[in-house]
Amino acid sequence: RCFVRRAHTVYRRATRTFRGDLGLWARWLSFCRRSKSGKEAQRALGRALALHPTCAALWVAAASWEFERGLDAASARALMQHGLRSCGGSDLEALWVEYFRMEVLYARRLAARREILGIDGSAEAESEAEGGKVVPASTPEAVQAILRGAIAKVVYNSAVQAVPGSVEFAARFLDVLRAQGIQDGKELQAFILEDVSRRFPDSQKTWALRAEAARLEASSAAQGALAALDVLERGL
Template sequence: MSAAADKARFFLEQSVPELKELERKKIFTPEEISAVAKRRSDFEHKINARGSSPADYAQYAEFEINVDMLRRKRIKRLGVKATTHNGQRRMFFVFDRGTRKFPGDLKLWMQSVEYARSQKALKKVTHTLTNALRLHPTKPELWIYAAQFALAENGDMTQARGYMQRGLRFCKNSKDMWLQNFRLEINWIAKIHARRCILGIEKDARKEEEIRLVGADEDMMMLPKLTAQDIAPEEDDHDKVDVTAVANLKSTPVMTGAIPIAIFDAAVEQFHHDADLAFNFHEEIAGLRHIPPIAAIEIHITEVLQEISSSSWQAQACLISIATLGMNQDDPAYPAALRELFRRINRGLAATKQQDDLKEWSIGLLTGLSQGDLDPALQQVLQSKVQALEAAAG
């Protein structure tokens, strides 16, 4: 026990200059300084004694985060010069000690990463993630987080792909790992498409005021629809888009959908042609069908599902969904496409034994199509079909 007390005393002594400065600048009162010192003493004795747990380190870090937040608010309110001691350093130190003592606790690693990310300490995030991945290479959630972080914070798709590819070597039997890899590529295609529309290089398939794009951290992010004329009203010949470069970009594996298709094919092969998994890939792209490469991917998934199990409800659902592929709701041919969609629903229900599943999926599809600024007559038709399916399901 004496060794634990000596360690606690050693670490407490290191915080004395900081506490004295806080008292000298009247950021904290003497009573508050005593209370902080006592709590730190309690935590230090607890984590240095036998029987400590990861939760003790997490609580210690939470306490230090609250102290630092209060310190920042007081400094701002009082208008005093910032202290020479960096509050972040104490939190990182607590987390580092915790992860060294409990390297197998994934939750503590992620708390450390999230705190560093909230403080915009991106180098610390990368360093912590690297250490965590070395110790837990078989944890899919770590590889997925690292890839999403690389793309969201650093905008580095090459690094994000690297994380995903290494992760798949260790976690090839994780369905979520394959799906997230596919989603990463789909989001990248969507972002490129949105940028091209903003720059006026190509037109968006939908006649809307905004471009909708699935994001890495949120379900949906909105980008204003701009044109090249908005960005450069008086462009000269030197500012014009290089037509050859645009054509070459369209033929790259990214913009043709070759990379997501390769991921899908490898995943289907890995899991022995699992129809449920294949359909999950299809659902990932349901909201991005207006992008040309996504349409090609959807057709490929539909063809593969027909080969895997043409009588499954998933295969029939894919056939139903592509009836309106590439169609806008204000397109003159849209009513005819809806009639074909209804016919495919009826044929699909006759072709599969999993009728309840297909009915439930079809009701969701038709309900989604009836939303928005659709013609009232078409809305009524869709609602009638939904009611008919619900009656049949009941």
């Protein structure tokens, strides 16, 4: 631990001298993760955000730390929302996508926890443990809505309202779902595809997204290719 303390001292001095070097801040945060230096990471993130409040990557890093290490989804959401108020341009788009990714992961984490504890959809209102704290009880209906992606849908709707007119932006949310596994995100995928089809009915990108969804949902590669071709032909 002596080496770790010395390294943090060097990083503190270096970031005081080269405050604008985002790469240096990123290296320090990476070292914090590798050395499991939670308190130093929080201090570093606080200083970095005070100096660079419009840097989306720092807001994502801070929210990810709370979500993954602190297991505190509420604090992670607050950081994401603060970042959205502070950033603009392409950084704003990246933040919305990461916010959506976090909510998808939160729903999966909640589902996994309920499965381990043997909690089913018919259970009475329960208390969710989060970061060692007890969150006020939710109704079974509310929990089921979260599991089906209700919060992620709200984030997506807010995102496309904030960044309208771009089918490519909407496609990035589909990429998040596909990275998580097609079965886990089928309802959310259908929700996004319906929105894209409504807002961009004549876009070639829209039909390409629908064709890719049909291909991935098929039970075999051959059937997937045929399903994708069928969608593309309807779009001609």
